[in-house]
Amino acid sequence: MERVDESNEGGAATSCFVRSVKNRCRLCFTCVRRCPAKAIRIKQRQAEVIPERCIGCGNCVRVCSQGAKEVVPTIEVVEALLKNGAPVAAMIAPSFPAEFQAEVDFRQLVGMVRALGFDYVAEVAFGADLVAERYRRLLVEDKGSRHIATTCPAVVGFVERYHPDLVDHLAPIVSPMIAEARALRQIYGDNLRVVFVGPCVGKKMEASDEDVAGEVDAVITFPELRALFRARRIRAERVEPSDFDPPHPALGALFAISRGILQAAGVHEDLLRGEVVAAEGVRSLTSAIAAFADGTLEAGLLELLSCDGCIQGAGVTSGESRFKRRARVSHYVNYRMGGHDALQWHKSIDRLAGLDLTRSFRPRDQRLTEVAPREVRRILKRMGKLEKSDELNCGACGYQTCRDHAIAIKKGLAESEMCLPFVIEEFQRTIGELRLSGEKLASTQEQLMHSERLASMGQLAAGVAHELNNPLGVILMYAHLMADELAADADGREDLQTIVQQADRCRRIVAGLLDFARENKALLQAVNVGELIEQSVQSVPAPRSVRVRVDPGHTTKLWDLDPDQLVQVLTNLISNAFAAMPEGGELDLRTSETPEHLVIEVADTGCGIPRGNLPKIFQPFFTTKKLGKGTGLGLAVTYGIVKMHRGDITVCSNADPEAGPTGTIFTVVIPVRAPQERVVAGADRDAEEIA
16 A cells, blocks of 8 residues: 655644656646645646645545546555455445446445455444434534534544644544444454445545544545456456345435435524534635634534535546436435334444544644745745736636745745746747747858858859959050050051950959958957048049938947958948939938947938849849949948958848838948957057068
């Protein structure tokens, strides 16, 4: 038998008969929500039962749709008892019709139990009759006192752990299970071994309680009884039907139904007088005891069941509705009462009149200690609950309020990730960060591919340029010699002039190829950006129809840059802007700065760049200019220079007049260089000049 034993503050041992099945838990927190004792702890993404806090209601087993909570089996203990040689009695709980009546007659069920090897098969309902009589006496003899009925072990466990100040109000009467066990031993001898069969997890915990230890030797649930039948291959049609062994019960058989014990005791719940109050279910359990504690509920007897009647226990496998189960119990009791031998029943009651049916209870305090408000606020802040309005109290975590959840976190019973709004916000934040990372990765990948293309084109261009330089030089030299030998009005002079012009153009293209292919480094030095811009504007004369404006928005005078390369960048961008405004327009050169970057914008009001061409403009040899007007290397070289400065260049353009004013804006962003980089770059430059 597998048990988890812990010691609690009350000094008594407690056993937990509910365990978690690892990897089945889906963290829906249903068990946390439905546990009246908050005995479920979330640890390492699993919901586990805390033994010392568990009251044995079995609610977590009943509500878990994934089967992540299960009752710890005790079949091995029963099998050992049956092999031990001592007489063994099976006590069947009054709720058995709700479990078996749809399949077998009660006589067949008794025959099947006997076939397992039990010497006696009795009904716990007679124990309920004995207990009902004691409650009737209690209300008469102790009139004016307030008591909580102790027929349900989960109710007792809840009071002992979470309302220890009410322990003295627990009725000092044993449960029907213990009463039946004591009665059977008085009738059949002290060496009798007793096994309880029923729907309740709490009965397993009750039987292991040291205050009644040894009264019941083993407890199994209805599913465990079915497992024994299957293991022994016992079927209803193969056994001899048999009736229960005496003593036979009367109305105690109604105990499985809510308020059944009251009817058996002849006690009625008078709504006007309020001397007796009955309720069932975990919600009613907690609220009724709280009302009893603060005096709101002034009942002489508070009769509670943690389930909606024992027919709804965690150890009932029937798929029938609650009302169908209730009807089966009622029909069985009606049938049995039809042949009830009242005289024999009274003789049995009188025979056991002196039977001790008392027991004691003790506090097992598991109340959570107070948590400092500052600590609660800190935990709430960690979950993103900065204001009172952030505390939604949605209950998705299993706790009624966000503050209850925070206290549970502090006590190690819960985790921040149980808060659904917090998790959703974290997911959204993570998704946003992943989206940004994805965009940056895509941009970096595109830049890398572009750089690889540029490098490949550069190697090709360098090879072609070196091969073309020599023949071009020869062509130019001989063309000039021939031109010098011809008279000014000679017929072939104009053709030679064309050869010279085209050869010069080829040489310029080759020079551009060499600039593009050259693996330069940014040789940094402190320069005045404003002066560089003025120099660039003057080096490219503006057409008369174009108005040029310079807006120096930066305040730092000196920046660590390579002046020659930056001038080349600016002249390329200015030249392209002028070419885009053949009919005139405006060119704006703006600068600005941040603590980390220098920003230069070159904006024109020209024709703009078509959307389809934007991804290609930095590719080598791509140009929209007419044949002979451009090489397509200017922006490729510009891109390379900016990247050598560890900067970035972007373009925003509109070529559609219907979408708004046309024009293009190139933005160059260059990071600030540290002083030591300037020194190293200057030293490198000096070394190169000396070499």
